[in-house]
Amino acid sequence: MGVFDLFRKKPQAETESAQEKPEEDEGEVYSGMRVEITDRSGNMLFMARVSDLDGSLAYLHQYSEAAIAWEEESPPLPVRIRGYNYHERKAVYMEGAISPAPGQNRWQVEGLVVTRICNDRAFFRLETTATAHLSPMGSFGVEEEDCRLVNISVGGVCVQSEQQLREGDKFLLKIRLLEGLDLSMMYCQVLRITVKERDRYEYGCRFLEMNEADEERITQIIFAAQRQQRSNSQWDD
Numbered sequence: 001m002g003v004f005d006l007f008r009k010k011p012q013a014e015t016e017s018a019q020e021k022p023e024e025d026e027g028e029v030y031s032g033m034r035v036e037i038t039d040r041s042g043n044m045l046f047m048a049r050v051s052d053l054d055g056s057l058a059y060l061h062q063y064s065e066a067a068i069a070w071e072e073e074s075p076p077l078p079v080r081i082r083g084y085n086y087h088e089r090k091a092v093y094m095e096g097a098i099s100p101a102p103g104q105n106r107w108q109v110e111g112l113v114v115t116r117i118c119n120d121r122a123f124f125r126l127e128t129t130a131t132a133h134l135s136p137m138g139s140f141g142v143e144e145e146d147c148r149l150v151n152i153s154v155g156g157v158c159v160q161s162e163q164q165l166r167e168g169d170k171f172l173l174k175i176r177l178l179e180g181l182d183l184s185m186m187y188c189q190v191l192r193i194t195v196k197e198r199d200r201y202e203y204g205c206r207f208l209e210m211n212e213a214d215e216e217r218i219t220q221i222i223f224a225a226q227r228q229q230r231s232n233s234q235w236d237d
Contacts (some may be wrong), residue, residue: 035083062105132175156206
């Protein structure tokens with residue numbers, strides 16, 4: 001079916017617990033916080049959860065594919081880390097240096113410092129110009145229309161379309177970010193609207209009906225698209 005099972009029903013309490021409640025609500029950074037790790041150039045490396053936080057030292061349990069070719073005797077890699085404090089409803093930006101730790105898919109981060117906290121999106125965004133297809137929900141007789149995908153993250157998308165929607169409207173988005181991949185269907189809700197030009201609108205949207213397995217699948221798609229962009233850029237150079 002694609003990234004999301006649109007007909008899956010989850011108990012409301014379970015959904016809120018999984019998406020909104022951290023394991024701990026102590027401080028700006030906490031064990032259990034989901035984070036994205038990028039290099040200093042802004043390229044996403046992997047996603048993880050923070051554990052064993054102790055001052056400027058913590059561990060990261062990776063749960064997505066790593067884009068790191070690590071060699072023995074390599075020094076710790078300087079990275080930027082972005083998390084989201086669901087208790088404060090704020091994005092938390094950090095810096096540190098990572099190196100492999102004992103255990104599977106486990107990293108140690110040293111010199112962990114918070115650089116800023118702000119009202120910002122929680123997720124890495126991949127810029128794209130892919131064509132997508134938008135189908136409004138609950139609008140009888142409205143046909144599927146082409147739109148342009150501006151960017152995509154684990155949490156949502158930004159699309160540009162001639163279709164006029166309102167804040168809170170829901171729609172089905174169909175995309176294929178890479179050739180060879182199945183068409184992915186994503187259930188979205190409009191959060192922000194920007195008028196770009198006459199009869200063209202830009203919609204900032206969040207994904208609905210998403211669990212951790214869905215996040216993992218879309219993360220892998222983003223990783224693959226990012227690698228292809230890098231490869232194309234190298235060929236262009």
